[in-house]
Amino acid sequence: MSGTFVGMPAFPKAAHEAVGNQTLRANLRHATHTIRAKRANAVAEVSDWAELREAGKRIKDHTLRHLDRYLVQLEESVTAAGGIVHWAADADEANRIVAGLVKETGESEVVKVKSMATQEIGLNEALEAEGIRAYETDLAELIVQLGKDRPSHILVPAIHRNRGEIREIFAREMSEWGRPAPEGLTDTPAELADAARLHLREKFLRAKVGVSGANFMVAETGTLVVVESEGNGRMCLTLPETLISVVGIEKIVPTWRDLEVFLQTLPRSSTAERMNPYTSTWTGTTDGDGPRTFHLVLLDNGRTDTLADEVGRQALRCIRCSACLNVCPVYERAGGHAYGSVYPGPIGAILSPQLRGTGSEIDASLPYASSLCGACYEVCPVAIDIPEVLVHLRERVVQGGPVTREGNKVVLKPAKGHGAERAAMRAARWAFSRPGALRAGQRLASRTRRLHPRTLPGPGKAWSASRDLPALPAEPFRDWWQRTNGGTGDEGTAK
Amino acid sequence: MSSRERILGRVRRALADVPQDDPGYEDAVARDYLREHGSRSTEETVALLAENLADYRAVVHRCAADELASVLARLLAERKAAAVLVPPGLDEAWLAETDVARVPDRAESGAHELDRVDSVVTACAVAVAETGTIVLDGGPDQGRRRITLVPDHHICVVRVPEQVVSSVPQALERLDPGRPLTWISGPSATSDIELDRVEGVHGPRTLEVILVG
């Protein structure tokens, strides 16, 4: 499958530059491998992982298949609990609503807890244009914001930066935004975190408006859930007088009880912990505790178009754990920025082209940003078949066909100048329609793995200097899965 | 057309393929995962809670009910706390043996005031053994969410075994979603710098849990 990248536009150009950056690659490799190993342990600790994964998948699928009903129910229960619900069809509308709400309070700054949805709509920039300063308070987001950079990982947005770079950024930029970094700041993580604590605390204590996303919204009760580690989420959710949460419409679960599945699978899949340090839930407003005013902005921005695609809609099950990034050999080498979207890695490769359409060069190329190795599907806690969606989207790019754009049915023309993709597509289809051939190929690679060097000698050295040759597993995953009956020996096989 | 109608309309059109008789919620979701992992005696469950709390770097103490006041007095003294925040419904007997100045949790007290307090003592609503988590629900003996957030030192008292459950599913069924909940597993932490775990970014840097009973 190594020919997949040949002739690919946009993504490969970006990836090419990233691969040339040695620091970036070393940081990424270290980080993804560390989380990957820890995650496997955290998952192995619970014997019913396969059942939890299946339940999560089914809860999300059921919700998506009746999303209209659950949206209306959510609106009712949030309103009954004292919240105010707004609907935003696209990014511009969501930004207008939020800017308007902030202006109503008379404030000109807001504190933010990391939120993919607000990144997706470019909220900070939109607020800036209205004279409102938005402070990111997650440590990694702060690093990204101060560094005038973009996030490169869902969970660890500054994963591409090492401690030396972070020290540099803090020392140089903190004074621009508030309390400067302490004199003689070193690059130990504890000191850097302490500098961030002091810098941000003055903002939290005076903040009147908080902006958040949410990991889950419970239709039955109107409860919102934010899962985090640092406490910046709790600060933003409880200290300000006004709280504005911008949440994608796919984040609904029907009942309170459903949280028992996701509060088990999300922490283990994302940070490899039994439980993340802090989880906050709130239902509307509570007298004397937390914000007096709560606004919920329900965001579409391409989600209903994604929902209209019967194969692609499964991407909306995503709970943003980032496990698929950490196992992806393409992400590991290319880095998150190459995906040209706030959603990097395998999930980004299927979500961004659906949310935004495949009109642009980068979006048309994203379905090719994968080797279809299947590792992303294996780790996904809600069992999104990412390879299936990738192949489906490649087909759409190459052959065109009916899609929904901004709620309207349109027929996409086959992409021009994608001869290489067409060839790649044929190769992919060939392998997928011949599982025997795929298996044989994998087995062969496994059997000869001792012969695969970590770096190449002679003229190949330069090539391998920018590529960490992965060790091949002793046994192809399919074989292992079959032999061990899903890794447990006695559990039912996961789908 | 309002955006609400527009979005709901788009959702309905997008779901035209879903059959009328699509299974309802109860039938659609399999619940064959476990209610708890493994079987443990009550004592073992409490021991697991202690172990998992400590694993996430909370400082764990155990004592009998009549020792609680002296343990609390000792912990506050060790910390050299000059002022301790107290939720309105906290059992007065708990602090009977300390003379550290009490700061009541009042709705009027702003964040800056809370920032000057050294420690906070609260009870909890429930504790989860398998994950090493304590859950606060804003009850009178736990106070508003902010009081366990702004001060740098939080002492939480868990009554064992009554307040301890094994698992996340068992915890959820005990909790009232109408109340604001805070689930706490160890002190605040970040792994954002080269994945090195550092305790305490914004929340309390020290979490002490006293298991009483």
Ligand code: SF4
């Ligand atoms: S696609 Fe699956 S593995 Fe990837 S971030 Fe989403 S939930 Fe996690």
